[in-house]
Amino acid sequence: MNGSDTTGTTRRRSDGTRDAILTAARERFAADGYERATIRAIAKDARIDPSMVMRYYGNKEGLFAAAVSVDLKLPDVGALRRQEVGEVLVKHFLTLWEANEVLTALLRVGATSEAGAARMQAIFRDQLLPVARQVCPDPEQIPTRAALCATQLLGLALTRYVLRLPPVVALAREEIVAWLAPTIQRYLTRPSP
Amino acid sequence: MNGSDTTGTTRRRSDGTRDAILTAARERFAADGYERATIRAIAKDARIDPSMVMRYYGNKEGLFAAAVSVDLKLPDVGALRRQEVGEVLVKHFLTLWEANEVLTALLRVGATSEAGAARMQAIFRDQLLPVARQVCPDPEQIPTRAALCATQLLGLALTRYVLRLPPVVALAREEIVAWLAPTIQRYLTRPSP
DNA sequence: CGCATAAGTCAACACGTGTTGGCAAACGAA
DNA sequence: TTCGTTTGCCAACACGTGTTGACTTATGCG
Known part of the structure; x- marks a missing residue:
């Protein structure tokens, strides 16, 4: 295990990769839409193997859900x-x-x-x-x-x-x-x- | 040849099929977008073989171009x-x-x-x-x-x-x-x- | 009729996709 | 160090896609 922090936010060694994937995914989804944004292309942008995407986000839908979380922060x-x-x-x-x-x-x-x-x-x-x-x-x-x-x-x-x-x-x-x-x-x- | 009309609008025997393809294509493109609207699905809706789509419209882009021709008929x-x-x-x-x-x-x-x-x-x-x-x-x-x-x-x-x-x-x-x-x-x- | 041509069917190809499991290297706790 | 876990890469699978070409059937003109 990796736990030696009292908070809930465990800092994993792979968080850099995870963020790179999310960033690349956001760009690709924004530029190409869902279908044309292939996992292979996203992985290439993030300079990792496509299988890593699957390991960290399960499948393509999971990746999309993780990449696109919106808070409009509308003013009061x-x-x-x-x-x-x-x-x-x-x-x-x-x-x-x-x-x-x-x-x-x-x-x-x-x-x-x-x-x-x-x-x-x-x-x-x-x-x-x-x-x-x-x-x-x-x-x-x-x-x-x-x-x-x-x-x-x-x-x-x-x-x-x-x-x-x-x-x-x-x-x-x-x-x-x-x-x-x-x-x-x-x-x-x-x-x- | 099939021509025995003096006008430019030759009525081909396959025009029924052609129209069926266009109608099905319009529905599919409207419902699913470009990628998810597959030629196989369109052909199935039109009750013909996918290869007919290729014969009459060349490729998928050609089909889209033929199916979606817009005249807004905006008033004067x-x-x-x-x-x-x-x-x-x-x-x-x-x-x-x-x-x-x-x-x-x-x-x-x-x-x-x-x-x-x-x-x-x-x-x-x-x-x-x-x-x-x-x-x-x-x-x-x-x-x-x-x-x-x-x-x-x-x-x-x-x-x-x-x-x-x-x-x-x-x-x-x-x-x-x-x-x-x-x-x-x-x-x-x-x-x- | 005979026959060229059009209309339609079938099976297959080449390719890219999402996805999976196995294996090597790096790491960190003991 | 030693050893279990994490991280990463590679090769491959199963599947669906657009697309092609060969083959059969229908049509209409002479």
Whole structure:
């Protein structure tokens, strides 16, 4: 055995390899989607043997699950003035997507496989809905308003980071904020039409 | 030869099979994406031998190209009052997406493969940009405004028809129009922020 | 009819995939 | 040191894929 620490976080000798695999997996899943991201390619990027991936993560699904764990770290919108919330959310999303290729990977896989779609549904339910709950006046409209935000924000991510439509890629960060913030603001707080 | 028609549209004896293949291919590509939609499965759906697919469409890419040819048939927005254009476009898109699984297929594949993404870029450039050109005051802003529309409309399609986020699926057609039309309207015609 | 051509079937190839088990080297506690 | 465990590499398996070519059957023109 390897245990001589009182905490639960045992530091294994193979943790370097494990991290290298996860990093390579994230890149490949983000760039190629689930099917085209082969274990052999991931292993090659991580400079180890494909069999190591199996030993440490069981199978390809297990690797994906380990590589893509998402915490959107959405801000506490309760502490904001109500007219700021759209702007803050859009800025937060942009920062998130550009810092972390995990989200691109998740979106690509979500568009391909049933399991990936289920994953996105869970993130929406567990992380975006609560935000809407903090801001939205009528509780009955919370799912609808959160859903509308999702269409706009995921649409931006799709066209900018996956499909790469040139005019969307060309948009500057401030432009995106200026255009989308009012939309999000309206979806969350304006009276329903 | 088979020709005894003066028009260019020769009616081959195999056209029934060809259409069956295309129909099955569209369904499979829409449901499974490019990789998981296997030629064997498509052939089985069409009740023919996989080799027929190769004979008639060359290879898998050729089949995809033949199965997914998109004409958005966007309306002539020049003939509308300017404040109607958002509503008309959103309605048109909804009708389009629900009539034709080709678009879902294209979106799924676009999210997976480089070739699919290029296809979507072409459609955006050749079909959506001209619409913005008809409506938008400042020519310099045309790509930006069309791009913004694409983020919202494709985001709706993504969350509703691919990811199937429950609250987005639950939205009624009129609700979607009521919420999204003002957004599209604003992206196309409002002064830039 | 006869026959060239198209339509369709069958079996197989070559390849890449996820996955497995065996074996050598490095390591760390005793 | 000694020895059990961990880490890593290698070769291989079973399977499904796109794709090919040879073969049989149907069709329609002369």
